[in-house]
Amino acid sequence: MRALISHRFALVCLVILAMMALAGVFGAALAPYGVNATDIPGRLRPPSLEHWFGTDELGRDVFSRVLAAAGVSLKVGLIAVGISLFAGVLIGLLAGYYGRFIDDALMRVMDMLFAFPAVLLAIAILAVLGPGVTNAMIAIGVVYVPIFARVTRAGVLAVREEIFVLAARSVGAGDLRIMASHVLPNVAGPVIVQTSLSLAFAILSEAALSFLGLGVQPPAPSWGRMLFDGRDFVQQAWWMGFFPGLAIFVTVLSFNIVGDALRDALDPAQRSAIEARSSERAAR
């Protein structure tokens, strides 16, 4: 029953995400108005048939901007998670496969990164690199490396002993080949699940950073920045903040639901996060 409902939800969410992706690619072309087309006399208009989401303080069409910003959000999310995925899986593989000193050294660094509240670490990194979309991707990417490293390492540890037997048998198989052919498939499930959930976090983080003025820079449209502008006009024009926030919410919710459904499908044996966390602490 529960599984059925969540699967139906997950399908709906996949459709929503597909539409978001379309908006991301063709957003500017689909948009009824130019993304930065200002119309001072028609500023701060409430939602209507011409302007579905109303207009902002410069008379720009909020709907067109929300549509165009989908691309930026998805791009930042994908690239950031791509960075986390690549670095995290690599570190997790090395730590889990070689163990001993390498494991200790790498995982202690991961622990230290993990000791920062995520948004704070991203802000600190952006303080160094300077604000901007590219740097925001890097910052978010770095923040989520430890999670991927941990997930991967756990998967590697589970098969390492079997792998060494295999390695001994198949004379001449190099470490790289063993990792690629035996270890990676074993960690793929949890990593895929983590990817979907991390996309949700990454999009949320991008919105927060852009809201703080550290991510996407105006006048380029971004949901987070539109929310920030909307906050100042909350008394006169609620739609300026409402719709971009709704877009963030729906996108993040979709990634989360798809992630949960993937977990059910790919990784049924995975212990609940709560158990993993508490046992991890107990082991330390």
Place this chain on the structure above:
Amino acid sequence: MVAYALRRALQALIVLVGVSVIVFTLLQLVPGDPVRVALGTRFDQGTYDALRERSGLDRPLIAQYLSYLGHAATGDLGVSFRSGEPVTTLLLERLPATASLALTALLIALLIAIPLGVLAAVRAGSIWDYAATGISQIGVSVPDFWMGILFILLFSSTFGWLPPSGYEPLFGDPLGWVKHVVMPAAAVGLVSGAILTRFVRSAVLESLGRDYTRTAHSKGLRTGVVVRRHVLRGAMVPIVTVTGLQLASLLGGIIVIEIVFAWPGLGQLTLDAVRGRDYPVVQGSVLLLAATFLVVNLLVDLLYAVLDPRIRLR
């Protein structure tokens, strides 16, 4: 018990030193000369030299780090590039605002998560369970700063019940503080609470399935007593654990929500420092927040000993 506490404290200390290395390194990664960058148009050679010397930036890297660490240990986090004031003073000025907001948010989160999570677990499969799971899923996905804006829209613009922004000190004007803290704390607390609900539910569900719960029922205890005395007791360790970890996302939420509500706390201070390239302040505030998170989780570890007799006597 003492050995356990010492071991945990030592581990936390090691991570804290690591954190200080990361924070210190950040400054080294700034392209160009941070003092020069910070001074920008206000540049003049005298100020520059003075600031550089006071910040110790003219010495070798290791010496710089060791002296940074040494000073940090005694509460000296350097001076602001902007105002020239000690960073520690700036942080301490902002700390009460942030701490009072964070604790209120945490309280709201727990007041939501524990009853709702327990209800969802005890009535697993019921409409309550679906509602709690749904709310939790929404909570994980909703941006708390958007929620804050919606609150302003509703309670300030529409009903006019609460001030849309600002701050009164808790000990100066308690009523004013309450009026100002409600919305930001609720925005962050509701989101954290929704996330925690999910963990409380699964912890309670696990405890409900334990043999000791069956034993408690077999003694003829009333369901309420079984849940309070046995089930919740068993679920407490994981609940406390995730609450400690959840604090990270709660602090992150606080930083952003302070901007939404013009709450003069550490988040605003940090953000202003980032924008103004006031690196010592950024360093100090990041170090303080990360250290707070670590200390809270150290306390969580020590709390285990109180909650679990098996750890207490080890």
Place this chain on the structure above:
Amino acid sequence: MSPPISSQPLLDVQGLSVSFPTRDGLARVVRDVSWQVARGETVAVVGESGSGKSVSMLALTGLLPAPPARIGGQARFDGIDLIGADRETLRALRGDRIGMVFQDPMTSLNPYLRVGRQVVEGLQAHRSQSTLSRRAAHERAVELLAMVGIPEPRRRVDDYPHEFSGGMRQRVMIATALACDPDLLVADEATTALDVTTQAQIVELVGELQSRLGMAVIWISHDLGVVARIAHRVVVMYAGQVVEEAPVDALFADTRHPYSAGLLRALPVLEPAGPVARTASATTDRAELLTIEGLPPDPRRLPPGCAFYPRCPHRLDERCATEPPPLREVVPGHFIRSFYSEPKPAIDRDGSGG
């Protein structure tokens, strides 16, 4: 060891059935089970795991959530209807008049509470605060711990479960079950998780307490060796049904059902005459399976005829495969559910076809 004579049984179970709806159809875990327990009598319910022995007791005492479980039939405990009873009636019986001990003493005690409190909390639930002061409850806890043979009970009463060994924890569990002087003690695989020596001690303790306190005992176990030493009467269950029921001596000396015979053969030491005196009861489910080939049937897909047919070494003809055998009385007080009947050792051969 002869059961005291009593006109009305303490517990009278008639046609009990328990089933669970599953995705692949209804799982019929207990099917039309009837048995009685007299006051002061010890009845052993024996069978492999999954035979429905534990589930019947959980269902009777209201510890089986229903729904999802579906419970049918009739059961009376001292005249009180158990099947139709509301939760509150069953709760009032549990711990007060029916004490229970479960399999794993390592997990059955709450690790976060002192043992003294766990021992008497049932008593506190059933006796009002006015009649049982805090101090009196504490004293009762010490007394109960002493009764089950825990050394230095006054000191140990404030210890936590992890400070006790497995056997000592099971003693604590027994003390808990006996806190309210119950009329019936249900021991559900109470010795299974313990080592052989400890098993023997626990069995001895329960036997001794029973003769001292005069309660009835339902001893649920898969281990006939233990059963031989404690039971007055034995009920053997297979695939949710009673397949043989007999006084303990008769069951061991004159085994009739092929399944019971298989269980007996699985015992490492067997003395054919009378109850087994000292059996190293290290028998596990696995050992039994080695003796009786095959596995119990899936409760969702039970065979149309005799449930034991697929594994039975004596299965006769089409009849065994198609017609479910009824429970029949082969000797007064000795029932079996089989068309076949094992030969009586040495003396004569009972009619086989039935």
